[in-house]
Amino acid sequence: MSAVERCVAAARRCLRVGRKSLSTSQSLDLAAQVTAVDLGLKPALLYDGNGAGVEQVQRYLSDLQSVGLLSGSLLTVELDGNSVVINVSAASSHLERALTDCSVAGVDVGSSLERPIMADPQTQLKSTLQHLQRLVGDLRLQQPQQPFRVGSRSAGWNLCTVFGLLLGYPVVYCFDQTQSFENCLSMTPLTLTTASVTWRA
Template sequence: MSAHDIFVTAARKCLSAGRKSLSASQSLDLAAQVLALDLGLKPALLYDSNGASAGQVQQYLSSLQSSQLLSKSLFTLDLNGNTLIVNPAAARLNVEQLIIHYGNVAVIDICHSLEKPTIADPMRTELKSMTQGLLLLLREMEHLREKAKEPHYTVGDESEEWNLCTVFGLLLGYPVTYWFDQTKSFENCLSMTPLSVTTASATWQADTFDHRCCLYSFSVPTVLFEDVQSKLENWSLCLHERFQQQNILKDLTFCQSTVTLPSVCL
Protein backbone atom coordinates (compact mmCIF):
# COMPACT_ATOMS: atom_id res chain seq x y z
CA MET A 1 0.00 0.00 0.00
CA SER A 2 1.35 3.43 -0.92
CA ALA A 3 2.01 6.12 1.69
CA HIS A 4 -0.87 8.09 0.20
CA ASP A 5 -3.24 5.17 0.73
CA ILE A 6 -2.02 4.56 4.28
CA PHE A 7 -2.64 8.19 5.27
CA VAL A 8 -6.13 8.21 3.76
CA THR A 9 -7.04 4.83 5.24
CA ALA A 10 -5.80 5.82 8.71
CA ALA A 11 -7.81 9.05 8.64
CA ARG A 12 -11.01 7.34 7.55
CA LYS A 13 -10.58 4.46 10.00
CA CYS A 14 -9.62 6.45 13.10
CA LEU A 15 -11.27 9.84 12.67
CA SER A 16 -14.89 9.09 11.83
CA ALA A 17 -17.39 11.04 13.95
CA GLY A 18 -20.79 9.38 13.71
CA ARG A 19 -21.42 8.99 10.00
CA LYS A 20 -19.02 11.78 9.12
CA SER A 21 -15.59 10.71 7.89
CA LEU A 22 -12.89 12.71 6.16
CA SER A 23 -12.80 12.93 2.39
CA ALA A 24 -9.67 11.91 0.49
CA SER A 25 -8.76 15.59 0.04
CA GLN A 26 -9.25 16.34 3.76
CA SER A 27 -7.21 13.26 4.65
CA LEU A 28 -4.35 14.44 2.45
CA ASP A 29 -4.50 17.97 3.89
CA LEU A 30 -4.26 16.49 7.38
CA ALA A 31 -1.41 14.22 6.31
CA ALA A 32 0.60 17.15 4.96
CA GLN A 33 -0.04 19.17 8.12
CA VAL A 34 1.02 16.30 10.37
CA LEU A 35 4.16 15.74 8.32
CA ALA A 36 4.97 19.46 8.71
CA LEU A 37 4.57 19.04 12.47
CA ASP A 38 6.83 16.01 12.50
CA LEU A 39 9.47 17.94 10.54
CA GLY A 40 9.32 20.89 12.96
CA LEU A 41 7.91 23.24 10.31
CA LYS A 42 4.86 23.80 12.52
CA PRO A 43 4.69 23.58 16.32
CA ALA A 44 1.02 22.54 16.55
CA LEU A 45 -2.17 21.91 14.62
CA LEU A 46 -5.69 22.62 15.88
CA TYR A 47 -7.77 19.65 14.77
CA ASP A 48 -11.18 20.90 13.63
CA SER A 49 -11.90 18.81 10.53
CA ASN A 50 -14.84 17.04 12.18
CA GLY A 51 -16.03 16.01 15.64
CA ALA A 52 -13.40 13.31 16.22
CA SER A 53 -12.20 13.15 19.83
CA ALA A 54 -8.67 13.63 21.10
CA GLY A 55 -8.50 9.86 21.67
CA GLN A 56 -9.36 9.22 18.03
CA VAL A 57 -6.72 11.68 16.89
CA GLN A 58 -4.18 9.85 19.03
CA GLN A 59 -5.21 6.55 17.45
CA TYR A 60 -4.63 8.15 14.05
CA LEU A 61 -1.12 9.24 15.04
CA SER A 62 -0.31 5.85 16.57
CA SER A 63 -1.43 4.12 13.37
CA LEU A 64 0.91 6.23 11.26
CA GLN A 65 3.75 5.80 13.73
CA SER A 66 3.28 2.03 13.56
CA SER A 67 3.59 2.30 9.78
CA GLN A 68 6.80 4.32 10.31
CA LEU A 69 5.40 7.31 8.45
CA LEU A 70 5.74 9.52 11.53
CA SER A 71 8.22 9.73 14.38
CA LYS A 72 7.10 9.41 17.97
CA SER A 73 7.69 13.09 18.77
CA LEU A 74 4.06 14.23 18.46
CA PHE A 75 1.56 14.60 21.29
CA THR A 76 -2.22 14.92 21.37
CA LEU A 77 -3.39 17.74 23.63
CA ASP A 78 -6.94 18.14 24.93
CA LEU A 79 -7.23 21.79 25.93
CA ASN A 80 -10.66 22.76 27.25
CA GLY A 81 -12.32 20.38 24.79
CA ASN A 82 -10.15 21.55 21.87
CA THR A 83 -7.92 18.92 20.29
CA LEU A 84 -4.44 19.85 19.15
CA ILE A 85 -1.60 17.80 17.72
CA VAL A 86 1.59 19.22 19.20
CA ASN A 87 5.30 18.95 18.61
CA PRO A 88 6.21 19.88 22.21
CA ALA A 89 9.82 20.88 21.50
CA ALA A 90 8.89 23.17 18.60
CA ALA A 91 5.96 24.67 20.53
CA ARG A 92 8.12 25.30 23.59
CA LEU A 93 10.65 27.21 21.48
CA ASN A 94 7.88 29.42 20.09
CA VAL A 95 6.48 30.25 23.54
CA GLU A 96 9.99 31.01 24.77
CA GLN A 97 10.23 33.59 21.99
CA LEU A 98 7.63 35.59 23.89
CA ILE A 99 8.83 34.96 27.45
CA ILE A 100 12.59 34.75 27.19
CA HIS A 101 13.45 36.44 23.89
CA TYR A 102 11.20 39.42 24.50
CA GLY A 103 9.90 41.03 21.35
CA ASN A 104 10.12 38.19 18.81
CA VAL A 105 6.38 37.53 19.01
CA ALA A 106 3.87 40.39 18.98
CA VAL A 107 0.72 40.36 21.13
CA ILE A 108 -2.08 42.55 19.80
CA ASP A 109 -4.70 43.87 22.21
CA ILE A 110 -8.13 43.77 20.55
CA CYS A 111 -10.32 44.52 23.56
CA HIS A 112 -13.81 45.63 22.58
CA SER A 113 -13.42 48.92 24.49
CA LEU A 114 -10.51 50.06 22.29
CA GLU A 115 -11.04 52.35 19.31
CA LYS A 116 -8.44 50.36 17.37
CA PRO A 117 -6.08 47.43 18.04
CA THR A 118 -2.84 48.19 19.87
CA ILE A 119 0.39 46.37 20.67
CA ALA A 120 0.11 44.83 24.14
CA ASP A 121 2.87 44.43 26.70
CA PRO A 122 3.52 40.65 26.80
CA MET A 123 4.80 41.01 30.35
CA ARG A 124 1.55 42.38 31.72
CA THR A 125 0.35 40.23 34.61
CA GLU A 126 -2.38 38.26 32.80
CA LEU A 127 -0.24 37.45 29.78
CA LYS A 128 2.88 36.61 31.76
CA SER A 129 1.03 34.21 34.05
CA MET A 130 -0.65 32.47 31.13
CA THR A 131 2.47 32.08 28.99
CA GLN A 132 4.51 30.81 31.93
CA GLY A 133 1.80 28.24 32.63
CA LEU A 134 1.80 27.21 28.98
CA LEU A 135 5.58 26.87 29.00
CA LEU A 136 5.45 24.61 32.06
CA LEU A 137 2.83 22.48 30.29
CA LEU A 138 4.99 22.04 27.20
CA ARG A 139 8.04 21.16 29.29
CA GLU A 140 5.99 18.53 31.10
CA MET A 141 4.87 17.11 27.76
CA GLU A 142 8.49 16.92 26.61
CA HIS A 143 9.41 15.13 29.84
CA LEU A 144 6.64 12.59 29.34
CA ARG A 145 7.72 12.07 25.76
CA GLU A 146 11.30 11.38 26.86
CA LYS A 147 10.02 8.84 29.39
CA ALA A 148 7.98 7.14 26.65
CA LYS A 149 4.75 7.82 28.51
CA GLU A 150 1.30 7.90 26.90
CA PRO A 151 1.48 10.63 24.20
CA HIS A 152 -1.82 12.18 25.20
CA TYR A 153 -2.24 15.09 27.60
CA THR A 154 -5.37 16.68 29.03
CA VAL A 155 -5.09 20.14 30.54
CA GLY A 156 -6.98 20.54 33.79
CA ASP A 157 -8.26 23.48 35.79
CA GLU A 158 -5.07 25.48 35.36
CA SER A 159 -6.16 26.56 31.88
CA GLU A 160 -9.65 27.81 32.77
CA GLU A 161 -8.50 31.44 32.94
CA TRP A 162 -6.26 31.27 29.89
CA ASN A 163 -7.22 33.30 26.85
CA LEU A 164 -7.42 30.50 24.28
CA CYS A 165 -7.14 32.93 21.38
CA THR A 166 -3.69 33.93 22.62
CA VAL A 167 -2.72 30.37 23.52
CA PHE A 168 -3.68 29.04 20.10
CA GLY A 169 -1.67 31.78 18.39
CA LEU A 170 1.41 30.82 20.39
CA LEU A 171 0.96 27.07 19.96
CA LEU A 172 0.32 27.35 16.23
CA GLY A 173 3.55 29.26 15.75
CA TYR A 174 2.23 32.64 14.61
CA PRO A 175 4.57 35.65 14.87
CA VAL A 176 1.57 37.64 16.13
CA THR A 177 -1.27 36.60 18.40
CA TYR A 178 -4.40 38.34 19.63
CA TRP A 179 -5.34 39.05 23.23
CA PHE A 180 -8.40 40.57 24.91
CA ASP A 181 -9.56 40.89 28.49
CA GLN A 182 -12.06 38.04 28.64
CA THR A 183 -13.08 38.97 32.19
CA LYS A 184 -14.79 42.00 30.67
CA SER A 185 -15.95 40.81 27.27
CA PHE A 186 -15.33 38.17 24.60
CA GLU A 187 -16.06 40.72 21.87
CA ASN A 188 -13.27 42.48 19.99
CA CYS A 189 -12.61 45.71 18.09
CA LEU A 190 -11.82 44.10 14.73
CA SER A 191 -15.19 44.83 13.14
CA MET A 192 -14.64 46.66 9.81
CA THR A 193 -10.92 46.82 10.57
CA PRO A 194 -8.74 46.11 7.52
CA LEU A 195 -6.70 42.98 8.18
CA SER A 196 -3.57 41.88 6.36
CA VAL A 197 -3.75 38.10 6.00
CA THR A 198 -0.52 36.14 5.59
CA THR A 199 -0.56 32.56 4.32
CA ALA A 200 2.28 30.10 3.82
CA SER A 201 1.68 27.13 1.53
CA ALA A 202 3.71 24.15 0.38
CA THR A 203 3.42 21.06 -1.77
CA TRP A 204 3.61 17.50 -0.48
CA GLN A 205 4.83 15.09 -3.10
CA ALA A 206 3.04 11.86 -2.18
CA ASP A 207 3.92 8.92 -4.38
CA THR A 208 3.08 9.95 -7.96
CA PHE A 209 1.14 13.16 -7.35
CA ASP A 210 1.52 16.56 -5.65
CA HIS A 211 -0.85 17.87 -3.01
CA ARG A 212 -0.88 21.59 -2.23
CA CYS A 213 -1.78 22.66 1.32
CA CYS A 214 -1.81 25.76 3.51
CA LEU A 215 0.57 25.46 6.46
CA TYR A 216 -0.10 28.84 8.09
CA SER A 217 -2.76 31.53 7.89
CA PHE A 218 -3.01 34.48 10.28
CA SER A 219 -3.98 38.13 10.22
CA VAL A 220 -2.58 41.45 11.41
CA PRO A 221 -4.53 44.72 11.56
CA THR A 222 -3.10 46.79 8.72
CA VAL A 223 -2.81 49.79 11.02
CA LEU A 224 -0.17 47.84 12.96
CA PHE A 225 1.53 46.14 10.02
CA GLU A 226 4.61 48.37 10.05
CA ASP A 227 4.97 47.88 13.80
CA VAL A 228 5.18 44.08 13.45
CA GLN A 229 6.77 43.86 10.00
CA SER A 230 10.21 42.95 11.37
CA LYS A 231 8.65 40.05 13.31
CA LEU A 232 6.87 38.83 10.19
CA GLU A 233 10.08 38.99 8.18
CA ASN A 234 12.01 37.13 10.88
CA TRP A 235 9.27 34.49 11.07
CA SER A 236 9.25 33.92 7.29
CA LEU A 237 13.06 33.76 7.20
CA CYS A 238 13.18 31.17 10.00
CA LEU A 239 10.45 29.10 8.34
CA HIS A 240 12.30 29.21 5.05
CA GLU A 241 15.53 28.06 6.76
CA ARG A 242 13.75 25.12 8.43
CA PHE A 243 12.08 24.29 5.14
CA GLN A 244 15.46 23.94 3.42
CA GLN A 245 16.51 21.29 5.94
CA GLN A 246 13.98 18.72 4.72
CA ASN A 247 12.90 17.21 1.38
CA ILE A 248 9.35 15.99 2.00
CA LEU A 249 7.56 19.29 1.40
CA LYS A 250 8.55 21.66 -1.39
CA ASP A 251 7.65 24.94 -3.11
CA LEU A 252 7.14 27.08 0.01
CA THR A 253 5.31 30.27 -0.94
CA PHE A 254 4.02 33.25 1.02
CA CYS A 255 1.00 35.31 0.09
CA GLN A 256 -0.61 38.41 1.54
CA SER A 257 -4.10 39.79 1.05
CA THR A 258 -6.32 42.34 2.78
CA VAL A 259 -9.83 41.69 4.09
CA THR A 260 -12.37 43.79 5.95
CA LEU A 261 -15.18 41.97 7.73
CA PRO A 262 -18.30 43.18 9.57
CA SER A 263 -17.41 40.85 12.44
CA VAL A 264 -14.43 38.68 13.34
CA CYS A 265 -14.91 35.58 15.49
CA LEU A 266 -11.80 34.31 17.25
Protein backbone atom coordinates (compact mmCIF):
# COMPACT_ATOMS: atom_id res chain seq x y z
CA MET A 1 0.00 0.00 0.00
CA SER A 2 1.41 3.41 -0.96
CA ALA A 3 1.76 6.30 1.50
CA VAL A 4 -1.15 8.09 -0.21
CA GLU A 5 -3.38 5.03 0.16
CA ARG A 6 -2.36 4.66 3.81
CA CYS A 7 -3.25 8.28 4.54
CA VAL A 8 -6.68 7.93 2.94
CA ALA A 9 -7.34 4.59 4.66
CA ALA A 10 -6.31 5.96 8.07
CA ALA A 11 -8.58 8.99 7.74
CA ARG A 12 -11.53 6.89 6.63
CA ARG A 13 -10.99 4.29 9.35
CA CYS A 14 -10.27 6.60 12.29
CA LEU A 15 -12.23 9.78 11.54
CA ARG A 16 -15.55 8.33 10.39
CA VAL A 17 -18.62 9.90 11.98
CA GLY A 18 -21.66 7.68 11.54
CA ARG A 19 -21.72 6.69 7.89
CA LYS A 20 -19.80 9.76 6.76
CA SER A 21 -16.08 9.59 6.15
CA LEU A 22 -13.63 12.07 4.65
CA SER A 23 -13.27 12.17 0.87
CA THR A 24 -9.96 11.31 -0.78
CA SER A 25 -9.10 14.98 -1.31
CA GLN A 26 -10.03 15.85 2.30
CA SER A 27 -7.95 12.93 3.57
CA LEU A 28 -4.91 13.98 1.57
CA ASP A 29 -5.29 17.63 2.58
CA LEU A 30 -5.45 16.59 6.23
CA ALA A 31 -2.37 14.38 5.83
CA ALA A 32 -0.46 17.30 4.29
CA GLN A 33 -1.48 19.65 7.11
CA VAL A 34 -0.59 17.12 9.82
CA THR A 35 2.77 16.50 8.13
CA ALA A 36 3.44 20.26 8.13
CA VAL A 37 2.83 20.31 11.89
CA ASP A 38 4.98 17.20 12.36
CA LEU A 39 7.86 18.84 10.49
CA GLY A 40 7.51 22.05 12.52
CA LEU A 41 6.46 24.16 9.52
CA LYS A 42 3.52 25.31 11.61
CA PRO A 43 2.98 24.87 15.35
CA ALA A 44 -0.52 23.39 15.39
CA LEU A 45 -3.61 22.36 13.45
CA LEU A 46 -7.22 22.88 14.48
CA TYR A 47 -9.08 19.76 13.30
CA ASP A 48 -12.45 20.69 11.87
CA GLY A 49 -12.88 18.24 9.00
CA ASN A 50 -16.05 16.71 10.41
CA GLY A 51 -17.52 15.94 13.82
CA ALA A 52 -14.77 13.49 14.82
CA GLY A 53 -13.77 13.81 18.47
CA VAL A 54 -10.36 14.14 20.06
CA GLU A 55 -10.04 10.36 20.62
CA GLN A 56 -10.63 9.74 16.92
CA VAL A 57 -8.02 12.34 15.97
CA GLN A 58 -5.59 10.68 18.38
CA ARG A 59 -6.25 7.27 16.78
CA TYR A 60 -5.62 8.79 13.35
CA LEU A 61 -2.25 10.20 14.45
CA SER A 62 -1.29 6.91 16.11
CA ASP A 63 -2.23 5.02 12.95
CA LEU A 64 0.01 7.22 10.78
CA GLN A 65 2.80 7.02 13.36
CA SER A 66 2.64 3.22 13.46
CA VAL A 67 3.41 2.99 9.73
CA GLY A 68 6.18 5.60 9.88
CA LEU A 69 4.36 8.48 8.19
CA LEU A 70 4.63 10.72 11.28
CA SER A 71 7.45 11.10 13.80
CA GLY A 72 5.40 10.44 16.93
CA SER A 73 6.06 13.86 18.45
CA LEU A 74 2.55 15.26 17.94
CA LEU A 75 0.03 15.65 20.74
CA THR A 76 -3.73 15.92 20.55
CA VAL A 77 -5.37 18.51 22.79
CA GLU A 78 -9.06 19.00 23.50
CA LEU A 79 -9.76 22.68 24.09
CA ASP A 80 -13.38 23.58 24.80
CA GLY A 81 -14.65 20.73 22.60
CA ASN A 82 -12.17 21.43 19.79
CA SER A 83 -9.41 19.04 18.70
CA VAL A 84 -5.99 20.61 18.20
CA VAL A 85 -2.89 18.74 16.96
CA ILE A 86 0.23 20.36 18.42
CA ASN A 87 3.95 20.08 17.77
CA VAL A 88 5.08 21.00 21.28
CA SER A 89 8.58 22.09 20.27
CA ALA A 90 7.38 24.30 17.40
CA ALA A 91 4.53 25.74 19.51
CA SER A 92 6.87 26.52 22.39
CA SER A 93 9.33 28.34 20.09
CA HIS A 94 6.53 30.26 18.37
CA LEU A 95 4.92 31.39 21.64
CA GLU A 96 8.27 32.39 23.15
CA ARG A 97 9.10 34.45 20.07
CA ALA A 98 5.64 36.05 20.07
CA LEU A 99 6.00 37.01 23.73
CA THR A 100 9.56 38.32 23.65
CA ASP A 101 9.66 39.92 20.18
CA CYS A 102 6.01 40.97 19.91
CA SER A 103 6.07 39.15 16.55
CA VAL A 104 2.30 38.66 16.53
CA ALA A 105 0.00 41.60 15.95
CA GLY A 106 -3.40 41.84 17.59
CA VAL A 107 -6.43 43.46 16.03
CA ASP A 108 -9.12 44.59 18.45
CA VAL A 109 -12.53 43.80 16.96
CA GLY A 110 -14.60 44.62 20.05
CA SER A 111 -18.28 45.32 19.48
CA SER A 112 -18.00 48.82 20.93
CA LEU A 113 -15.66 49.88 18.11
CA GLU A 114 -16.76 51.32 14.78
CA ARG A 115 -14.00 49.45 12.97
CA PRO A 116 -11.08 47.19 13.95
CA ILE A 117 -8.00 48.83 15.47
CA MET A 118 -4.54 47.58 16.33
CA ALA A 119 -4.49 46.16 19.84
CA ASP A 120 -1.89 46.91 22.47
CA PRO A 121 0.06 43.60 22.55
CA GLN A 122 1.22 44.18 26.10
CA THR A 123 -2.32 44.26 27.45
CA GLN A 124 -4.42 42.14 25.10
CA LEU A 125 -2.04 39.38 23.99
CA LYS A 126 0.48 39.01 26.80
CA SER A 127 -1.84 37.26 29.24
CA THR A 128 -3.09 34.80 26.61
CA LEU A 129 0.46 34.06 25.48
CA GLN A 130 1.48 33.33 29.08
CA HIS A 131 -1.49 30.97 29.55
CA LEU A 132 -0.56 29.14 26.36
CA GLN A 133 3.10 28.89 27.37
CA ARG A 134 2.05 27.19 30.62
CA LEU A 135 -0.23 24.86 28.66
CA VAL A 136 2.56 23.89 26.25
CA GLY A 137 4.88 23.37 29.23
CA ASP A 138 2.35 20.92 30.69
CA LEU A 139 2.14 19.14 27.34
CA ARG A 140 5.85 18.27 27.54
CA LEU A 141 4.94 15.90 30.39
CA GLN A 142 2.01 14.34 28.50
CA GLN A 143 2.05 10.83 27.03
CA PRO A 144 1.66 11.12 23.23
CA GLN A 145 -0.81 8.22 23.09
CA GLN A 146 -3.44 10.02 25.17
CA PRO A 147 -5.34 13.21 24.32
CA PHE A 148 -4.74 16.09 26.72
CA ARG A 149 -7.91 17.75 27.97
CA VAL A 150 -7.46 21.39 28.94
CA GLY A 151 -10.73 21.43 30.90
CA SER A 152 -11.82 24.29 33.13
CA ARG A 153 -8.48 26.11 33.03
CA SER A 154 -9.53 27.50 29.64
CA ALA A 155 -12.63 29.16 31.10
CA GLY A 156 -12.46 32.83 30.20
CA TRP A 157 -9.95 32.33 27.40
CA ASN A 158 -10.86 34.08 24.18
CA LEU A 159 -10.71 31.10 21.82
CA CYS A 160 -10.53 33.32 18.76
CA THR A 161 -7.24 34.73 20.07
CA VAL A 162 -6.05 31.38 21.46
CA PHE A 163 -6.48 29.53 18.16
CA GLY A 164 -4.86 32.34 16.19
CA LEU A 165 -1.81 32.22 18.46
CA LEU A 166 -1.59 28.42 18.57
CA LEU A 167 -1.91 28.07 14.82
CA GLY A 168 0.91 30.53 14.23
CA TYR A 169 -1.04 33.32 12.57
CA PRO A 170 0.95 36.58 12.32
CA VAL A 171 -2.19 38.61 13.14
CA VAL A 172 -4.92 37.54 15.57
CA TYR A 173 -8.28 38.96 16.56
CA CYS A 174 -8.76 40.20 20.13
CA PHE A 175 -11.83 41.43 21.95
CA ASP A 176 -12.97 41.68 25.54
CA GLN A 177 -15.45 38.83 25.82
CA THR A 178 -16.44 39.91 29.34
CA GLN A 179 -18.21 42.82 27.64
CA SER A 180 -19.61 40.94 24.64
CA PHE A 181 -18.99 38.01 22.32
CA GLU A 182 -20.05 40.23 19.42
CA ASN A 183 -17.53 42.02 17.24
CA CYS A 184 -17.38 44.95 14.84
CA LEU A 185 -16.66 42.81 11.76
CA SER A 186 -20.28 42.34 10.77
CA MET A 187 -20.77 43.07 7.07
CA THR A 188 -17.07 43.94 6.65
CA PRO A 189 -15.88 42.73 3.24
CA LEU A 190 -13.10 40.17 3.58
CA THR A 191 -10.10 39.85 1.33
CA LEU A 192 -8.70 36.40 0.68
CA THR A 193 -5.01 36.29 -0.11
CA THR A 194 -3.36 33.07 -1.24
CA ALA A 195 0.39 32.52 -1.34
CA SER A 196 2.23 29.48 -2.63
CA VAL A 197 5.82 28.37 -2.98
CA THR A 198 7.38 25.81 -5.31
CA TRP A 199 10.90 24.47 -5.42
CA ARG A 200 12.90 21.77 -7.08
CA ALA A 201 13.67 18.72 -4.95
